[in-house]
Amino acid sequence: MKIVACIxxxxxxxxxxxxGADGKTIDPAGVNYMLNPYDEYAVEAGLKLKExxxxxxIALSLGPDANKETLRKALAMGVDKALxxxxxxxxxxxxxxxxxxxxxxxxxxxxxxxxxQSIDYYDEQVPGLxxxxxxxxxxxxxxxxEAKDGNVTCDREIEGGHEVVETSFPVVxxxxxxxxxxxxxxxxxxxxAKTKPIEERQAKPFPSGVEVLxxxxxxxxxxGKIVGTDASAVPELVRxxxxxxxxx
Amino acid sequence: MLKFKGVDYYDVESLLSEEEVxxxxxxREFVDDHVLPIIxxxxxxxxxxxxxxxxxxxxGMFGSTLPAKYGCAEMNNVAYGLVMQELERGDSGVRSFASxxxxxxxxxxxxxxSEEQKDRWLPGLASGEKIGCFGLTEPDYGxxxxxxxxxxxxxxxxxxxxxxxxxxxxxTLADVAVVWAxxxxxxxxxxxxxxxxxxxAPEMTGKxxxxxxxxxxxxxxxxxxxxxxxxxxxxxxxxxxxCLNQARYGIAWGAIGSAMACYDTxxxxxxxxxxFGKPISSFQITQEKLxxxxxxxxxxxxxxxxxxxxxxxxxxxFQQVSMAKRNNVAVALEIxxxxxxVLGANGILDEYPVMRHSANLESVKTYEGTHEMHTLxxxxxxxxxxxxx
Ligand SMILES: Cc1cc2nc3c(=O)[nH]c(=O)nc-3n(C[C@H](O)[C@H](O)[C@H](O)COP(=O)(O)OP(=O)(O)OC[C@H]3O[C@@H](n4cnc5c(N)ncnc54)[C@H](O)[C@@H]3O)c2cc1C
Numbered sequence: 001m002k003i004v005a006c007i008x009x010x011x012x013x014x015x016x017x018x019x020g021a022d023g024k025t026i027d028p029a030g031v032n033y034m035l036n037p038y039d040e041y042a043v044e045a046g047l048k049l050k051e052x053x054x055x056x057x058i059a060l061s062l063g064p065d066a067n068k069e070t071l072r073k074a075l076a077m078g079v080d081k082a083l084x085x086x087x088x089x090x091x092x093x094x095x096x097x098x099x100x101x102x103x104x105x106x107x108x109x110x111x112x113x114x115x116x117q118s119i120d121y122y123d124e125q126v127p128g129l130x131x132x133x134x135x136x137x138x139x140x141x142x143x144x145x146e147a148k149d150g151n152v153t154c155d156r157e158i159e160g161g162h163e164v165v166e167t168s169f170p171v172v173x174x175x176x177x178x179x180x181x182x183x184x185x186x187x188x189x190x191x192x193a194k195t196k197p198i199e200e201r202q203a204k205p206f207p208s209g210v211e212v213l214x215x216x217x218x219x220x221x222x223x224g225k226i227v228g229t230d231a232s233a234v235p236e237l238v239r240x241x242x243x244x245x246x247x248x
Numbered sequence: 249m250l251k252f253k254g255v256d257y258y259d260v261e262s263l264l265s266e267e268e269v270x271x272x273x274x275x276r277e278f279v280d281d282h283v284l285p286i287i288x289x290x291x292x293x294x295x296x297x298x299x300x301x302x303x304x305x306x307x308g309m310f311g312s313t314l315p316a317k318y319g320c321a322e323m324n325n326v327a328y329g330l331v332m333q334e335l336e337r338g339d340s341g342v343r344s345f346a347s348x349x350x351x352x353x354x355x356x357x358x359x360x361x362s363e364e365q366k367d368r369w370l371p372g373l374a375s376g377e378k379i380g381c382f383g384l385t386e387p388d389y390g391x392x393x394x395x396x397x398x399x400x401x402x403x404x405x406x407x408x409x410x411x412x413x414x415x416x417x418x419x420t421l422a423d424v425a426v427v428w429a430x431x432x433x434x435x436x437x438x439x440x441x442x443x444x445x446x447x448x449a450p451e452m453t454g455k456x457x458x459x460x461x462x463x464x465x466x467x468x469x470x471x472x473x474x475x476x477x478x479x480x481x482x483x484x485x486x487x488x489x490x491c492l493n494q495a496r497y498g499i500a501w502g503a504i505g506s507a508m509a510c511y512d513t514x515x516x517x518x519x520x521x522x523x524f525g526k527p528i529s530s531f532q533i534t535q536e537k538l539x540x541x542x543x544x545x546x547x548x549x550x551x552x553x554x555x556x557x558x559x560x561x562x563x564x565x566f567q568q569v570s571m572a573k574r575n576n577v578a579v580a581l582e583i584x585x586x587x588x589x590v591l592g593a594n595g596i597l598d599e600y601p602v603m604r605h606s607a608n609l610e611s612v613k614t615y616e617g618t619h620e621m622h623t624l625x626x627x628x629x630x631x632x633x634x635x636x637x
Contacts, residue, residue: 014253069266076270184274187308187321187331190267 001055001169004109005046005079006100006130007039009063009070010120023214025090035070038115040182041175043074045145046113048180052147056080058107062100064088068198075193076185082196087203090212097129098206104134111152114174116141131172139165141176251280252337255508257546263553264326271327275334278307283338288598290460291339294453296421297460300342305376309335309346311354318358318370326556329501333552336505340608341461343502348417349373351494353380356426359490360437360481369424369439381422381449383413383466384488390415391621391636394485398429398468400438406475407431407438409446409468415615419449419464426479427466428488437479437487446471457611459604493566496616497559500572503580503612504548506605510580510587511541513600517591528590537586544579551575567629574622581609 011017012032020027035043046057059074061067062085071082085103104112112134114127131138143162144155147169156163157176185193227233227240241248254261254276261269282303290297304310308321309331316322328350336343354373357365372378389395398411409429419425425440425447440447449464481487515538518529528534551572558564584606588595595602613619624636 072266073270184277184307185270186306187271187274187312187323187327188316189308190270190274191316191321191323194267 001049001053001111002107002109003046003049003055003057003111003113004060004104004107005039005042005057005074005113006060006062006126007043007070007074008036008115008118008120009033009061009067010036010118013037013119017217019215019217024212026215033066033069035073036115036118036120038117038119038175038177040077040115041177041179042113042115042173043077043079044180044182045173045175046111047078047183048145049111049147050080055110058083058109060085060100060103062087062096062203071198072193073185075196075198076190077183078185078189080196082198084198084200085203086200089203089205090208091206092208092210093123093125094129094210095206095208097126098133099203100126101130101133102204103201104130108170110169110171112136112170112172114172116174116176127172127174134170134172136170136172137167138172138174139167140174142173143176143178145173145179252276252512255511255542255545256549257542258550260546260549260553264330267323268327268330271323272330272334274307275309275331276337278303279334279338283335283342284601287339287342287460288601288604291341291604292459292598294455294459296341296345296462298421301345301376301379304346305374308374310349310376311358311370311374312350314354314358314370314374318366319374320354320370324556325497325559326553329498329552329556332498332502333505333508336502337509338505339460339604340502340506340612341458343498343505344417344458344461347495347498347502348382349380351498352382352491353424353426355494356382356437356479356482356487356491357439360479360487361439362476362480364476365439365479372423378423379418379421380424380426381416381418381464381466382491383416383419383425383427384492385413385415387412387414391618393428393488394435396428396430396435398427400429400431400436400478402431403472405472407473407478409438409440409471409473411468413466415452416449416464416466417458417615418462419466420451420462422449425449425466426491427468429468431478434483435485435488437482438473439477439479440466440468440471440473441477444471444473455611457607459607489566492616493569496569496573497555497564499612499616500548500555500569500576501552503573503576503609504545504552506609506612507541507545507548507576507580507583510584510602510605511538511545513602514538514541514587514590517594517600521592534590537590541583541586544583548572548576548579565629567626570617570622570625573616574619574626577609577613578619581606581613584609 012034015031018027050057057079058081059079060083117124139154141157142154146153150168153166227237312321312323313328314320400407423442427438427440446469448467452463521528555572587602628634
């Protein structure tokens with residue numbers, strides 16, 4: 001089975017993001033990057049499928065050279081190969097998905113895994129778009145994945161509950177937290193990753209349909225107020241919520 | 249996703265390679281997920297968390313600088329140091345286990361053992377199926393191991409050992425003991441297997457320190473071991489001292505871990521504890537404590553990093569290891585005590601890791617060469633005059 005996990009290199013969740021000088025991108029100074037947390041579930045799911053079916057696991061990342069760091073983490077976790085689709089341009093999700101699908105079409109994977117979203121821009125579009133361009137069925141926000149022969153059963157997270165869906169390989173699946181417990185990169189894996197090459201290809205250009213005009217931070221929160229610490233404070237709290245905050 | 253963000257005032261991380269950072273992060277996460285949730289319970293009960301052994305082995309934490317053909321990660325010494333640092337942020341006892349297994353058991357078998365001994369023991373020790381211990385200290389010979397009285401006598405059937413070792417980490421748990429004994433007046437290393445007739449390893453009790461680590465006596469009474477269990481390349485006290493040098497190197501890094509845990513706890517506590525209507529971190533005396541802690545941690549980090557780079561280049565001298573062990577453990581202990589003060593009464597509770605680290609570091613300051621002995625080693629190096637004999 002050929003399994004591809006598509007992974008992204010995103011600012012660390014602890015990063016205090018600053019808007020860059022152009023007003024459209026973040027200021028990269030002092031930002032640590034990491035493997036997108038949802039993509040860790042995708043990598044783990046890929047490794048598990050390989051344990052079950054054999055074959056090979058490939059980590060794919062589209063972006064600048066810096067994404068190699070994240071690819072090396074996937075190699076350290078145990079994927080067999082890494083592929084950087086090199087791209088320094090600014091793209092929207094449509095253009096990004098087209099460029100990824102273009103590479104995947106040639107690779108003919110049996111299973112393409114994504115995280116349900118990147119925690120940088122929150123578009124949540126790429127997995128579905130890629131599935132569409134490949135003509136593969138798409139399962140999004142999976143919290144459980146069971147494969148038997150050619151069939152795949154997934155639990156999806158839906159509002160207030162779970163939905164069970166069935167499909168077959170080849171398939172595109174996007175992973176939600178809870179799908180599995182991603183393994184740590186072992187020390188042996190980290191050392192072995194050094195010797196595994198990262199293949200590079202140039203990303204194909206596709207036009208973007210959406211242009212970012214500007215980004216801004218939400219207004220800073222004003223200081224909180226402690227009204228009291230026991231039940232006697234409730235009337236005052238209700239009054240403030242009604243009269244000052246005007247939320248009830 | 250990491251919970252502990254590290255302490256790095258001088259961007260020391262920028263001096264690490266990508267692999268070194270990954271190794272550190274793996275162990276950091278492991279400690280958050282598997283060590284911290286259980287360690288206080290074990291510390292209270294005075295038990296070693298044996299479940300961790302398999303998990304640590306799976307991640308490659310044992311003998312991690314040794315060759316891949318024995319199932320080891322073959323990392324450099326800086327990465328190894330970072331493993332020790334992170335483990336000790338969890339607990340000095342857990343780090344001690346890994347230190348002993350790696351530096352005091354696998355290293356000597358690799359360095360002084362026969363090919364058969366290496367093939368027989370190293371893969372099992374790397375995979376955590378086998379546990380080892382290192383017996384040098386005796387009841388009457390601690391800082392002066394050259395005076396040891398444990399003796400080996402050669403007989404047609406093998407070597408017969410008589411004597412006793414004390415304070416031996418992992419002793420009761422160990423499948424194999426690396427035992428140092430005099431044969432015709434010269435110190436040699438012997439591999440003694442668990443269950444050998446005439447060998448017992450009772451656990452020592454009553455410790456106020458390193459409670460989550462097993463410490464034992466090793467007793468040899470006409471204990472006969474096969475001829476092939478002598479480590480052929482050992483000849484004199486230099487061999488065990490070389491082992492200790494490996495372990496001390498890891499301890500120098502480990503102490504930074506304890507110190508970081510204490511500083512991190514003190515900093516966040518001081519920010520949220522209100523007295524006189526203000527966080528205690530707004531008082532100058534508290535700030536000074538925190539600043540001293542952070543400064544000492546930063547110095548210790550740089551000391552270790554350069555020591556590790558020298559070790560990787562092959563230029564490190566043992567006296568330089570003494571300086572890092574001596575300094576880092578002493579400052580870690582001072583930091584733990586200062587953190588305890590910052591936490592006030594809460595500092596003595598096991599809801600916080602501070603008192604545990606503080607108590608642990610009392611052992612760490614003594615074992616692997618006491619603070620005083622390291623002073624004398626460096627003193628001899630710079631003056632040319634040995635002050636300890
Ligand atoms: C928890 C724990 C685990 C241990 N694990 C192991 C292990 O796995 N294997 C092992 O072999 N050993 C182990 N040890 C033993 C440890 O290495 C010894 O305790 C240490 O070497 C000191 O020996 P001692 O306790 O006999 O102290 P002593 O040598 O009696 O020293 C007592 C005091 O006198 C000072 N002193 C001694 N000689 C001089 C001198 N010439 N000049 C100035 N001051 C001096 C010392 O610095 C110290 O302050 C462990 C110890 C502990 C506490």
